Amino acid sequence: MRVALVDRPIDVGTLISEASDPSCGACVMFLGTVRDTNEGRPVTGIEYSAYRGMAEREMAAIANEAEERFGVSRLVIEHRLGSLTLGDVSVAVVAAHAHRAPALDANRYVIEELKHRVPIWKLELYTDGTRAWVGAGSGIAGGDSGMDDAVGPPHISVIGKTEVAP
Amino acid sequence: MTVTVLLFASYADALGKSSMQLEVAPGSTVRDILSTLSALPGGHRLPPRPLVAINEDYASIGTELRGGEEVAVIPPVAGG
Numbered sequence: 001m002r003v004a005l006v007d008r009p010i011d012v013g014t015l016i017s018e019a020s021d022p023s024c025g026a027c028v029m030f031l032g033t034v035r036d037t038n039e040g041r042p043v044t045g046i047e048y049s050a051y052r053g054m055a056e057r058e059m060a061a062i063a064n065e066a067e068e069r070f071g072v073s074r075l076v077i078e079h080r081l082g083s084l085t086l087g088d089v090s091v092a093v094v095a096a097h098a099h100r101a102p103a104l105d106a107n108r109y110v111i112e113e114l115k116h117r118v119p120i121w122k123l124e125l126y127t128d129g130t131r132a133w134v135g136a137g138s139g140i141a142g143g144d145s146g147m148d149d150a151v152g153p154p155h156i157s158v159i160g161k162t163e164v165a166p
Numbered sequence: 167m168t169v170t171v172l173l174f175a176s177y178a179d180a181l182g183k184s185s186m187q188l189e190v191a192p193g194s195t196v197r198d199i200l201s202t203l204s205a206l207p208g209g210h211r212l213p214p215r216p217l218v219a220i221n222e223d224y225a226s227i228g229t230e231l232r233g234g235e236e237v238a239v240i241p242p243v244a245g246g
Contacts, residue, residue, distance in 0.1 A: 032246045048245075049174065049175060050245075051172065051174055051219075051222075051238055051240065053222050054219055054222035054223075054238065055245075057222055079245060079246075090246065091245065091246050111246065114245055114246060115243070115244075115245055115246040116243070117243065118243060118245045119174065119219070119238075119240050119243050119245075120243060120244065120245030120246075121174060121175035121176075121241060121243065121244050121245075122244045122245075123175070133175050133176040133179075133241065133244075134244040135241070135242035135243070135244040136175070136176040136241060136242060
């Protein structure tokens with residue numbers, strides 16, 4: 001298992017080689033890429049930033065959970081930071097297992113948890129020169145977590161959700 | 167006692183800085199830190215109950231601080 005935040009392009013081929021193993025009959029890769037529109041606005045790129053230490057810890061925690069839940073023996077997660085342009089790969093998750101179902105399930109689990117828990121942020125850049133933080137809502141006060149005394153992020157059961165694309 | 171407060175993304179923009187040292191009274195909690203931040207210039211733009219992490223672990227609003235901690239105020243995350 002390996003997780004990393006990287007400041008360079010994600011090398012998809014290397015990740016597949018890293019996760020693959022003769023004991024695994026299934027290797028599943030998810031790639032998140034920079035899309036050209038968001039909520040109807042034309043996007044030219046995204047600047048990714050993170051709380052690096054905590055982000056890598058959370059990614060490692062998610063990877064451990066996936067290994068425990070689904071028994072995947074080979075799992076690699078890389079998330080890129082910095083300025084990305086359209087089509088660039090922002091995140092890659094590779095999970096390998098003897099059989100396809102656990103590999104698919106583990107991959108889905110990792111990307112959904114990552115999107116809900118890992119402290120990474122997107123600053124979207126638009127064709128009209130404006131920019132906005134994704135998820136901050138119309139006013140940043142819209143970002144209230146509703147946290148009361150609960151420990152941890154607002155946790156949502158993500159398996160079975162229909163939205164996958166970043 | 168002193169704690170280091172880290173701000174990110176939209177919250178850093180709101181307060182115009184990404185980190186600061188805060189002098190807090192013994193027995194202070196996360197709630198007190200948020201209250202102090204909200205009184206700073208731009209602080210009204212923070213939500214009343216943002217996510218907070220202490221030394222890189224998510225924490226509850228009532229968590230008491232001992233001094234020396236890194237208290238991160240975490241905007242809605244958007245990785246992927």
